[in-house]
Amino acid sequence: MMADEELGDEVKVFRRDEDADDDPMISGETSEQQLADDKKDAVMEAELDGAGRVPLIGGLKAEIKAEPSPSFPMPSMLPCGPYSPFSGLPIMFPMVVPQYLSPNPNINMMNMMTMRAAMAGAPLSPAFPAMFSPNPLFPFPGVVAKQHLENTMPMHMRAGPLSSLNHMKMPPYMPHQMMPQHNERRGHGGGKVKKEDHIKKPLNAFMWYMKENRPKLLEEVGNDQKQSAELNKELGKRWHDLPKEEQQKYFEMAKKDRESHKEKYPQWSARENYAVNKKKPKRKRDKSVGSENNDQKKCRARFGVTNTSMWCKPCQRKKKCIYATDRSGSELNDGHDGRGTSGGCSSSSESSSPNNNQPMPMNAPQTVAAMHAMLMGMQIGQSAHLASSHSTGSSGTSPPVANPSDSESDVDEDEDIDPTITQQTQEYIMQESVCTL
DNA sequence: TTGCCTTTGAAGACC
DNA sequence: GGTCTTCAAAGGCAA
Numbered sequence: 332m333m334a335d336e337e338l339g340d341e342v343k344v345f346r347r348d349e350d351a352d353d354d355p356m357i358s359g360e361t362s363e364q365q366l367a368d369d370k371k372d373a374v375m376e377a378e379l380d381g382a383g384r385v386p387l388i389g390g391l392k393a394e395i396k397a398e399p400s401p402s403f404p405m406p407s408m409l410p411c412g413p414y415s416p417f418s419g420l421p422i423m424f425p426m427v428v429p430q431y432l433s434p435n436p437n438i439n440m441m442n443m444m445t446m447r448a449a450m451a452g453a454p455l456s457p458a459f460p461a462m463f464s465p466n467p468l469f470p471f472p473g474v475v476a477k478q479h480l481e482n483t484m485p486m487h488m489r490a491g492p493l494s495s496l497n498h499m500k501m502p503p504y505m506p507h508q509m510m511p512q513h514n515e516r517r518g519h520g521g522g523k524v525k526k527e528d529h530i531k532k533p534l535n536a537f538m539w540y541m542k543e544n545r546p547k548l549l550e551e552v553g554n555d556q557k558q559s560a561e562l563n564k565e566l567g568k569r570w571h572d573l574p575k576e577e578q579q580k581y582f583e584m585a586k587k588d589r590e591s592h593k594e595k596y597p598q599w600s601a602r603e604n605y606a607v608n609k610k611k612p613k614r615k616r617d618k619s620v621g622s623e624n625n626d627q628k629k630c631r632a633r634f635g636v637t638n639t640s641m642w643c644k645p646c647q648r649k650k651k652c653i654y655a656t657d658r659s660g661s662e663l664n665d666g667h668d669g670r671g672t673s674g675g676c677s678s679s680s681e682s683s684s685p686n687n688n689q690p691m692p693m694n695a696p697q698t699v700a701a702m703h704a705m706l707m708g709m710q711i712g713q714s715a716h717l718a719s720s721h722s723t724g725s726s727g728t729s730p731p732v733a734n735p736s737d738s739e740s741d742v743d744e745d746e747d748i749d750p751t752i753t754q755q756t757q758e759y760i761m762q763e764s765v766c767t768l
Numbered sequence: 769t770t771g772c773c774t775t776t777g778a779a780g781a782c783c
Numbered sequence: 784g785g786t787c788t789t790c791a792a793a794g795g796c797a798a
Contacts, residue, residue, distance in 0.1 A: 532791045537776035541792060559794040560774035567775040585777080601779045605789060 530599050533592040536581035540573070541566050543581075 534542065541563065548562055548569075570578070592599070 532778080532789095534791060535777040538791055541775075545793065558773080558796085559792090560772085563773085563775040563793075565775090570776070582777095589778080601790070602781085604791085605780085 529604055530592075530596050532601055532604060533588040534585060536578065536585040537567075537570055539581045539584045539588070540570055540578075544569065 544566060545562060548565060552562075552565075
């Protein structure tokens with residue numbers, strides 16, 4: 332068994348070699364003198380950094396954990412981490428299983444080079460194996476390594492028609508903390524860490540479809556249509572037009588991806604990625620609420636300043652209008668993508684409990700009653716009061732009374748009373764009532 | 769440098 | 784159980 336110090340030194344040596352940005356495999360500049368120099372540097376670096384720890388990598392300290400995979404027999408031997416050959420970054424041996432490590436550093440280097448070349452899909456130089464003596468302990472030279480690794484790789488990490496990205500070619504046995512996608516997002520210049528650790532969600536069927544068909548679509552449309560969002564729109568249309576059997580292919584891919592992901596990260600939850608990327612205070616619905624502000628028909632605008640008896644109770648109490656919130660909520664549902672509350676007829680939202688984002692001031696009978704009362708020239712104040720009091724009780728904390736953080740004020744705002752509003756309101760209520768009925 | 773846009777589907781949260 | 788929200792990929796664009 333090799334001493335830990337020696338192993339550690341070798342790790343450093345390999346890393347340093349790669350760190351020089353000149354792949355010795357490519358440049359052929361590797362020399363024993365250079366190795367010796369690098370080894371000295373590595374020893375100094377290790378001393379500075381402290382025993383048993385991996386040197387800082389781009390400001391990020393690599394946490395090394397053994398994460399054996401049943402799909403691969405020698406998890407610990409392989410180079411892990413952002414410095415792995417698979418990521419295109421310098422090599423490192425954070426963990427070593429002696430039985431797979433040769434005492435000869437050159438052999439280990441060959442193994443790593445072989446693996447790297449295999450994973451990168453690059454043909455191995457015929458001269459390369461001759462540079463080193465073979466290591467009988469390492470059973471994955473060249474093509475064999477590539478084949479094995481690709482076979483054991485989850486789909487979303489494999490190279491293939493669906494992924495042309497070399498950096499996606501990650502073996503499944505690599506600790507996820509070490510995978511580049513988990514701890515960094517490198518720019519063109521090999522930038523620094525941008526994101527903290529997190530495991531990305533597996534791709535769904537449509538994502539796989541996009542991944543595969545986006546380049547094709549780009550070829551079709553040329554470079555005229557550069558906006559990715561526009562492309563995605565088109566892909567969405569095509570996805571709908573895609574035959575079920577074709578879609579099924581992608582659903583199966585997504586399913587396999589999910590299963591693989593679950594197998595690899597059994598403890599992972601999608602929740603872990605919530606708000607991991609960025610803060611998204613303004614989503615589409617928020618934006619549309621703002622943009623629809625002018626269209627929100629509050630009681631004051633709907634019924635006129637003088638007809639306060641027709642106002643809903645919150646308006647009468649100078650609170651947020653239940654009609655305004657109601658309408659905006661409905662439009663938001665419609666405006667997103669047609670899912671959820673489909674179309675304009677959403678009876679489900681009336682039967683379910685409203686939340687703060689989507690307040691529903693009146694239940695179905697109340698809405699109908701209000702509509703009838705209004706159409707018949709009756710005062711609907713009581714109906715609205717019913718709705719309000721029913722949902723709010725006396726606490727005033729109900730969804731219809733809106734978010735306290737909402738700075739909207741019906742009283743202070745200047746609202747233009749559109750003469751067509753009453754008609755629009757009637758049409759709207761009619762529509763709502765029809766849907767409800 | 770960072771978030772937005774835009775799509776669909778999966779998963780979690782919430783009521 | 785239904786609804787809503789977030790995130791996954793992509794890359795140009797705006798702030």
